[in-house]
Amino acid sequence: MPHTPYAGGPFSYFDTPTAAPLGIVELMPGAGNLMEYAGVRSGEKVLILTEHTVDPVVLQALSAAAAVRGANVHVLSVEPFSPGGCDPENPGQASIAEAAHGRADVVITCTWWAEVHCQPLFFSQVAQKNARFVSLHMAATAACLNTGARLPPEVFYAIMRRAAEIMGSGEEIHLTTAQGTDLTFSDITLTPDDGPLVPGGWRPFPYGGVNFYPGDCNGVFVVEDSTATGVPEETLTVTMEDNLVAGIEGGVAAEQLRRFGPKGFYMRHALLGVNPKVRLDGGSQFEREKHAGAFYLGIDGLTDDGIADPSQPGYAHCDCQFDRPTVRVGETVISQEGRLLILDEPEIRAVAAKYGPPDVVLDDNPQMILPRRYSS
Template sequence: MTINPYAGNPYAGSPFTYAAEPSVSPYAIVELMPGARNLCEYARVAPGDRVLLMMEHTVDPVVVQAIAAAAAMRDADVRILSVPPFSAGGWDREAPLQIETAAFHEADVVIGGTWWGEVHSEPLFFDQIRARSARFVSLHMTATAGALLTGARLPVEVFYALVARALRQLATASSIRVTSARGTDLTFAGFTFEDPGPGGLRPGDWRPFPYGGVNFWPTETEGMLVVEDSTVTGVPEEPLRITLEGNLVRKIEGGAAAAQLRRYAPEGFYMRHALFGLNPKVRLAGGTQFEREKHAGAFYCGLDGLTGGLPVTSGPGFAHCDCQVDRPTVVVDGELFVEHGRLLLLDEPEIRRAAARFGPPEVILDDNPVLVLPRRYTGGAG
C-alpha cells in the first residue's frame, strides 16, 4: 500500500487570523506571566520606558493584559493601541497607517501583536525601524496564549547559548544543504547570518518573539523546495514544488497551490532569507507557521516578490511568502547539524550546562512539542 504523505499534516491547521485562535479563561493570565516576563526581559524593558503594545483587534485580551502587566511590573509607561489586522505582503498597499506610524515614532519599546507581521508594510519596514530608536519585538502569528505558554518559557540565556553555538558552526560555512522526506533538496552558498548577540534588543533592533532561530540571507540557492505549509497557500492539497536556480525561483508546480503562489507575485520570486529553528519549547502541534518555524530543528525560508523583475532588498517585496519544513535534515560543510528534525546541538555539553542554571537540562532542552516547561524552570530565579 502506498502512503500519501500529504493526506494530513498533524502540525498545521492553517489558521489565517487571530480570530481563528481559541480564547482562554481570564485566570490563564497566571500561566502566561512567565512567558510575558521573558518577553520584557528580551526587549530590555526598563523603568520609565514608553512601551507601546500595538495589538490587532482580534488578539485575545488575556494575552494583551499579560504583556501589559509584565511591562508595568518593570515600572514602564504602558500604552495599548488596538489596530485593524495587517494584510499580507502587498495585498493592501494603500492601507492608512498614520496612527500606527505616529505611535511607533514616540515609543521606546514596541511590542507588535500582528498576524502577518508589520514588516510587510512600507511605513513599518525594517529600514524605518532601524532609523528610529525604538526596540521592536514582533509577535507575528504568536500573540497567543499557546505561544506564551510554550516557546516563551525557554529562559532567554539558554537561547543565547544556542545562538552562539549555532553561529560558530554556520557563519563560517561554505555550503549548507537542507533535505526532507517529502523531497526538499536545497543547497545554499554565499550567505550572511544575523547575530542577535546576548543582552537583548538594542535601539533600532527588530526581533521576533518567541525567540527561536538564526536567520540568514543567501546569494546562491539551488535545488528543490517542497512546501509543507506557507503563508500564502496554507498546507497544500498536493505536493507544491518550487525549483530554484541562482537564488531565483524558476518553476512552481503543484495544482491549486502553485496557481495561488504565481498569482501572488506575477513578476516572480527570489530567495530572500531563511532560518533554522533553535527553541526546543516552541510547539509544533497546534502552532501557527511562525511558531513552528522557531522549533528546534525546523527550517523555513522566505520567498520575496521581484520588483521590476529584480530582487530589491532595501524595501518590502510586497509579495513575501514564508515556507515551512518541519523535520528537515541539515548538513553544514558535510557535518550533520539537524537530523530528521532533531537539532543535534541540544545534546552538546555547553548547551546542557547553560540549561542547568535553570533546572534539569533533560527537561529544559527536551524538544517534545507538546510538553510545557514547568514555570519554576522558566528563568525567573535564574
C-alpha cells in the same frame, strides 16, 4: 493529501482560542521573559500595538509584565495587517502606528502577518526610530506565551550562538526533507540575534532562530506549508536556479503561488529554528518555524523590472515551513529529521542546568510545557 501532521494550524487570531481569565497566571513567565528580552526599564514608554482580534488575556499579561517593571504602558488597537504586504497601504492604520512608534522607547507588536511588510513599519523605518521593536507576529496567543516564550533567554542565546558558529563557517547549507526537498544555499550572510536589543533594532518573539541571507540558492523544495497556499492538497514543487524561482509545479497551489507573485520570485532569506520549547502541533507557521530543528525559507517578489531588491518591503513575500528537515552545514549535520543535535552538547546542557534539569529544560517534545519554576 497534506504532507505534514501539523496541517491544522490557525489562519488568523480569529482562529485561535482565547484563554480563561485566570490563565494570566500561566502567561506571566513568558511575558516576563519578553520584557527581559526587550530590556524594558522603569520609566520607559512601552507601546503595545495590537490588532482588534488578539486575545485580551494576552494583552493583559503583556501590559502587566511591562507595568511591574515600572514602564509607562500604552495599548493601540488597529485592524489586521495584510498578508505578505500585498496591500501596501494597509488601509491607512500604519500611519497612526508609525506616529506612536516614534514616541515610544519599546514597541511590542501583536500582529498576525508581520507588520514590517508595509512601508511605514519596514526595517529601514524601524531603524530610523529610537525604539526597541519586538514583533509577536502569529505569536500573540496564550499557547505561545505558555510554551516557546518560557525558555529562559540565557538558554536561547547559548543554543543560538552555537548554531550560528556552525552555520557561519562559510560552508554551504544543504536542506533535505522526506517529501523531496533538496536545496543548497551558498554565500551565506548570517543576521543572528547576537545580544541585547538596541534602539532601532527589530526582533521577533518568541526568540527562536538563526536567520541568514543566501547569495545563491539552487535545487528544489517541496512546500509543506506556505504563506500563500497553506498546506497544499497536491505536491507543490519549486525549482531554484541562481537564487531565482525557475519553476512552480503542483496543481491549484502552484497557481495560487504564481498569483501571489506574478512578477516572479527570488530567495530572500531562510532560518533554522533553535527553541526546543516552541510547539509544533497546533501552532501557526511563524510559531513552528522557531522550533529547534525546524527550518523555513522566504521567497519574495521581484520588482517590475524583474530585480531582486531586499532593501524594500516584501510585497509578495511567501514563507515556506519545513517541520522535520535534515540540515547540513558542509559535512556537519546540525538538524537530523527535525532534531537539533546541538541540544545534546555538554556546554548547552550546562547553561540549561542553571534553571532546572537539562533533560526538562531542553526537552524538544513540543507537547511538554516547561514548568514555571524553570522558566527564569
